[in-house]
Amino acid sequence: MDIKSGHPSPVMTDSPQISNSRLTVRQSRPPHSSSSSQNNNLLLTVPRKKTGIIDDVKANAWFDAMIASSPTPALVNKDNDATTDMTYREWTQVKYPSALTTFEKIMSVAKGKRIALFLDYDGTLSPIVEEPDAAYMSTDMRTAVQNVAKYFPTAIISGRSRDKVYEFVGLSELYYAGSHGMDIMSPAGESLYHKHLTRTVSINEQFQGKDVNLFQTASEFLPMIDKVLCSLVESTKDIKGVKVEDNRFCISVHYRNVEDKNWKLVAQCVDDVIKTYPKLRLTHGRKVLEIRPVIDWDKGKALTFLLESLGLNNCEDVLPIYVGDDRTDEDAFKVLRDGPNYGYGVLVSAMPKVSNAFYSLRDPSEVMEFLKALVTWKRSLG
Numbered sequence: 001m002d003i004k005s006g007h008p009s010p011v012m013t014d015s016p017q018i019s020n021s022r023l024t025v026r027q028s029r030p031p032h033s034s035s036s037s038q039n040n041n042l043l044l045t046v047p048r049k050k051t052g053i054i055d056d057v058k059a060n061a062w063f064d065a066m067i068a069s070s071p072t073p074a075l076v077n078k079d080n081d082a083t084t085d086m087t088y089r090e091w092t093q094v095k096y097p098s099a100l101t102t103f104e105k106i107m108s109v110a111k112g113k114r115i116a117l118f119l120d121y122d123g124t125l126s127p128i129v130e131e132p133d134a135a136y137m138s139t140d141m142r143t144a145v146q147n148v149a150k151y152f153p154t155a156i157i158s159g160r161s162r163d164k165v166y167e168f169v170g171l172s173e174l175y176y177a178g179s180h181g182m183d184i185m186s187p188a189g190e191s192l193y194h195k196h197l198t199r200t201v202s203i204n205e206q207f208q209g210k211d212v213n214l215f216q217t218a219s220e221f222l223p224m225i226d227k228v229l230c231s232l233v234e235s236t237k238d239i240k241g242v243k244v245e246d247n248r249f250c251i252s253v254h255y256r257n258v259e260d261k262n263w264k265l266v267a268q269c270v271d272d273v274i275k276t277y278p279k280l281r282l283t284h285g286r287k288v289l290e291i292r293p294v295i296d297w298d299k300g301k302a303l304t305f306l307l308e309s310l311g312l313n314n315c316e317d318v319l320p321i322y323v324g325d326d327r328t329d330e331d332a333f334k335v336l337r338d339g340p341n342y343g344y345g346v347l348v349s350a351m352p353k354v355s356n357a358f359y360s361l362r363d364p365s366e367v368m369e370f371l372k373a374l375v376t377w378k379r380s381l382g
């Protein structure tokens with residue numbers, strides 16, 4: 001499709017999961033309260049070498065990751081659906097059962113518990129499309145999310161900027177965590193609180209005419225992120241199809257619409273820019289390189305923060321459920337798998353992948369069915 005046309009893009013097939021190629025990070029100290037020391041304490045150290053050879057190796061490593069995560073013809077060719085389906089069936093039977101076919105089993109665990117629901121956006125509530133700005137949510141999906149939020153506290157946790165994901169979802173009754181959880185907003189009238197913080201760092205702000213509370217872990221990085229954003233826009237401007245997306249506390253460099261032969265160039269441009277910023281790190285999503293602050297904060301930490309804010313952490317009668325499709329969602333799946341806030345991760349994938357999730361759903365349409373089933377189940381309890 002013509003990505004400039006502004007028309008909704010066709011749904012894209014996507015890549016199998018590759019081994020996590022993010023830079024290894026090491027935690028310095030646990031989160032703390034005041035805004036500047038808070039970030040220092042969240043800082044991770046990433047060893048970076050600056051010789052030309054090492055930089056080349058790093059850019060090549062990102063290029064290899066980009067290649068490895070692109071779909072093989074066998075996985076996207078419709079003629080091979082039967083083979084792919086069989087593998088998928090095996091995968092959902094043995095490793096990650098469908099959350100729809102095992103719904104009764106999940107609900108038998110949920111009985112007598114309070115469910116808290118966490119939803120990723122892209123690839124979970126909206127299908128993956130060519131043009132990031134056109135990743136609209138269907139009206140039916142919006143209704144399903146709205147209905148589920150009447151019964152269970154519900155949060156959207158996304159790599160997008162909070163404003164952007166709110167623009168897509170448009171439901172003021174939800175919690176929103178944008179920029180991979182670095183920018184959390186409560187619904188109007190609700191507060192945000194974290195026990196590890198010695199004082200409240202929530203910011204009262206007017207959002208669309210209402211008072212909301214914000215929790216932002218990476219505010220001090222904003223000037224740096226803005227600078228890097230400009231550099232990336234400039235350095236990639238001649239590569240056809242590249243899109244640099246401003247996600248406020250992080251940046252996405254999309255290469256979905258870039259010819260394969262230019263992927264290496266994209267990796268090189270990104271590496272050239274961020275190698276001079278030791279406080280930034282690079283991760284890899286679905287046809288996207290993501291630049292973010294080197295702080296000990298991710299979707300898993302955001303999930304824990306939200307459970308705490310909701311007064312639902314460390315409670316045996318709470319069952320958190322997190323639904324997501326991407327590598328960054330694995331941090332949240334892991335939190336629910338490892339405890340102490342035990343719950344279920346549900347991986348959205350049409351292809352076999354290795355995951356920390358317990359269950360799976362094939363695509364956003366199955367996510368919608370799952371949300372509807374939750375509502376029906378809750379209503380049936382009277």
Ligand SMILES: O=P(O)(O)OC[C@H]1O[C@H](O[C@H]2O[C@H](CO)[C@@H](O)[C@H](O)[C@H]2O)[C@H](O)[C@@H](O)[C@@H]1O
Pocket residue numbers: 120121122123127128129130131132133135157158159160245247252254256285286287288290326328
């Ligand atoms: O955490 P998420 O809500 O899943 O956000 C992750 C990234 O999602 C978006 O990119 C992905 O979806 C696009 C629209 O379908 C697609 O064109 C792109 O290839 C995908 O990577 C978003 O644009 C990124 O900024 C997010 O980081």
